Amino acid sequence: MLEPNGPLPPEIYWRRRALAIGGAIVVLLLVVWLISSLRGGDDSETDPAAASSSLTTPVSISPTASGSPSSGGSGGSGGGGGAAAAGDEGSGTASASGSSTSGASSSAGSTSAAVSGQTVAAGQCPDQSLAIKVAADKPTYLPGEEPSFTTVITNIGTTSCQRDLGSSLQQVLVYTIDGSVRLWSNIDCFPQSAADLRTLAPGEQAQFTVKWSAKTSAPDCLTQPEPQRDPVGPGAYTVVGQLGQLRSAPEPFNLS
Structure with a gap:
């Protein structure tokens, strides 16, 4: 077939x-x-319907509690004040030198937020445009010598600005070497001073010197009936400068 x-x-x-x-x-x-x-046409007609159904299905979203926004600290409105230019009791050696641009980078110092500080007046240099550094004028002081500390405030900003650097707005503080015990501050017994409004150009510095009688002090010592001020014995200590909300790095020195 x-x-x-x-x-x-x-x-x-x-x-x-x-x-x-x-x-x-x-x-x-x-x-x-x-x-x-x-068959493909049937599937294509069915799939969009399913997709549309899935898109229009209500979804329940449980609300989440949001914390209140934290306001960032602004150096312009943060603490103000300055490092110390007032002398200690009986020293009478407070001095303020004019600003200079030499050694600006080395004298900028470290800037870190302090726990306390006075408010910066409106229109003055904000804290973030300044740096503060303080150091003892000698590494070791002999018995009977009054330690002398020099504070340098530097404009690290890009524009000129003014700041009240009166001695009551600055602090020089002495601590034990480990920083655990506060021994003295230049404004404990001398909290008031005249205003000292300085204009600092970018990189310009203002220098201040204060002496310490090597005795302890406490805040508002003038209001105490008999302020207790004990001599500080030999040993290693640190000095810190504060300006507004800025604090310098601690610098060591010795009493022999």
């Missing part, structure tokens, strides 16, 4: 059979494609 029979050559019958088989395959493929297209 596979052999073609007829008046024509066998090759012609084989060609007709091949064409018929090919046509049948093409038709079959078209049917399969049509069925697949119809």
Whole structure:
């Protein structure tokens, strides 16, 4: 039955059979494609509906409590004041030198937030534009010598500004070597002074010197009936300068 029979050559019958088989395959493929297209169309019509349903489904979001925003401290309105230029009891050696630009980078000192400090007056140099450094004038003081401390305040900003550097707005504080015990401050017994408004150009410095009688003191010592001021014995100590909310790095010195 596979052999073609007829008046024509066998090759012609084989060609007709091949064409018929090919046509049948093409038709079959078209049917399969049509069925697949119809199914794909159904899926495409169903999926958007499902997507739309998922998008419109209400979602319950539980509210979260938010803390009140913390206000960042601004040096412009943060503490003010200055490092000390007032002398200690009986010393009378408070001195203030004019500003100078020599050694500005080395005298900038470290600036860190202090626990307390007076408010900077409006329009004056903000704390973040200033740096304070203080150091003893000698590494070691002999018995009977009054330690002398020099404070340097530097404008580290980019513009000129004014700041009241009166001695009551500055502090020079002496601590034990580990910083745990406060022994003295220049404004404990001399809290008041006249204003000293300085204009500092960028990089300009103001220098102040104060002497210490090597005795202890406490805040508001003038209000105490009999202020207790004990001599400080030999040992290692540190001195710190404070201006507004800025504090210098502690500098060591010795009493022999």
